[in-house]
Amino acid sequence: MASFVMWHATALFMILFRYSVRGHISYSIPEEMPKGSIVGNISQGLGLDLKRLKSGKARIFAGDNTEFVGLNKERGILLTEEKIDREALCAKTTPCALHLQLILENPMEWYDVTVEIIDINDNAPSFPKGEITFEISESAVIGARFMLENAIDLDVGSNSHLSYSLKPTDNFVLSLQSQTDGDRNMEMVLQKVLDRENKEQLSLLLTAVDGGEPQLTSTVRIHVTVLDINDNPPVFNQRVYKATLPENTPKDTVITSVSASDADEGSNAIITYYMSSTGDVNDLFMVDARSGKIILKGSADFEKASRYQLNIQARDQGGLSDSCKLPWVALYSYACLKRDLKTSAYIVLLSLSVWNTEIRRSSQNVFL
Ligand SMILES: [Ca+2]
Numbered sequence: 461m462a463s464f465v466m467w468h469a470t471a472l473f474m475i476l477f478r479y480s481v482r483g484h485i486s487y488s489i490p491e492e493m494p495k496g497s498i499v500g501n502i503s504q505g506l507g508l509d510l511k512r513l514k515s516g517k518a519r520i521f522a523g524d525n526t527e528f529v530g531l532n533k534e535r536g537i538l539l540t541e542e543k544i545d546r547e548a549l550c551a552k553t554t555p556c557a558l559h560l561q562l563i564l565e566n567p568m569e570w571y572d573v574t575v576e577i578i579d580i581n582d583n584a585p586s587f588p589k590g591e592i593t594f595e596i597s598e599s600a601v602i603g604a605r606f607m608l609e610n611a612i613d614l615d616v617g618s619n620s621h622l623s624y625s626l627k628p629t630d631n632f633v634l635s636l637q638s639q640t641d642g643d644r645n646m647e648m649v650l651q652k653v654l655d656r657e658n659k660e661q662l663s664l665l666l667t668a669v670d671g672g673e674p675q676l677t678s679t680v681r682i683h684v685t686v687l688d689i690n691d692n693p694p695v696f697n698q699r700v701y702k703a704t705l706p707e708n709t710p711k712d713t714v715i716t717s718v719s720a721s722d723a724d725e726g727s728n729a730i731i732t733y734y735m736s737s738t739g740d741v742n743d744l745f746m747v748d749a750r751s752g753k754i755i756l757k758g759s760a761d762f763e764k765a766s767r768y769q770l771n772i773q774a775r776d777q778g779g780l781s782d783s784c785k786l787p788w789v790a791l792y793s794y795a796c797l798k799r800d801l802k803t804s805a806y807i808v809l810l811s812l813s814v815w816n817t818e819i820r821r822s823s824q825n826v827f828l
């Protein structure tokens with residue numbers, strides 16, 4: 461068997477040596493042509509008449525290649541046997557060509573035939589992911605860079621040469637840097653600081669356009685979640701609160717509430733209220749750390765003091781704070797009802813102590 465193979469190989473070599481290549485012809489066709497499309501007139505191209513093709517039993521030898529191209533002996537032309545997908549045949553290799561032989565017998569002749577498959581722009585750019593997400597702190601500094609993955613285009617040449625755009629450009633601009641290996645690093649660069657309190661979610665559109673004719677495009681959505689930092693202190697909704705209470709107000713009565721808000725989120729916005737006053741007032745009043753309610757915790761004695769000043773502080777968990785005052789909590793020592801003869805309404809009469817001035821004042825009418 462081995463000797464037969466050796467003889468066969470030797471015989472083939474001798475045939476090839478004796479009947480060397482008579483000629484060479486090249487054709488170029490675009491990929492994706494329908495089956496049966498004309499590649500070229502090989503009869504004219506090689507100066508072979510149709511009778512010779514027939515008598516020589518002309519045939520196309522494709523070697524290892526699938527038979528993408530066939531011979532019509534009657535017309536002397538080469539035709540496509542099926543659609544040729546350049547990307548499947550050659551991937552990124554250029555040029556992409558089929559190397560065939562036209563073989564004739566009686567006498568044996570052999571012609572090289574090259575069919576170059578020209579790329580068409582039949583692939584749009586494609587991004588590796590359906591969407592891109594980032595979580596970026598609002599403390600990120602201008603110039604901070606965030607890597608983006610390039611799109612892929614299966615075509616070659618200008619049909620796969622991609623340019624990119626990013627919109628909107630309010631906070632980020634696109635940066636493309638060529639590398640020594642021919643790749644390009646694509647990044648979005650922060651050009652205006654983020655503010656979570658102003659905008660927590662950003663949505664950008666990255667577009668890739670190839671250089672084909674017509675151009676094909678692809679887009680990918682970039683979602684940016686802006687992460688909070690504690691850059692806002694609590695703020696009281698009033699600088700000054702006022703309150704009054706009767707002398708015999710029972711313990712645990714809520715006399716008023718203070719309230720602060722914090723524009724941050726999470727623990728950066730959790731507010732705790734404190735009394736920052738000094739002295740006796742701390743024995744008489746307390747502030748609920750969570751609700752901001754000012755609660756009487758002792759007995760208010762008009763004889764001892766007619767006013768108190770409370771200082772309240774609101775602090776977030778990051779240590780930022782604000783303060784407010786209750787510059788007086790006026791105690792009134794008595795109240796009585798008096799009937800208005802004209803209107804028949806009852807009038808509440810209060811004895812109020814405001815700062816150092818004792819005044820008597822009628823309250824608004826109380827209708828019973
Ligand atoms: Ca393309």
Ligand SMILES: [Ca+2]
Nearest residue numbers: 579580582615
């Ligand atoms: Ca292509």
Ligand SMILES: [Ca+2]
Nearest residue numbers: 692724728776
């Ligand atoms: Ca805060």
Ligand SMILES: [Ca+2]
Nearest residue numbers: 688689691724
């Ligand atoms: Ca914040």
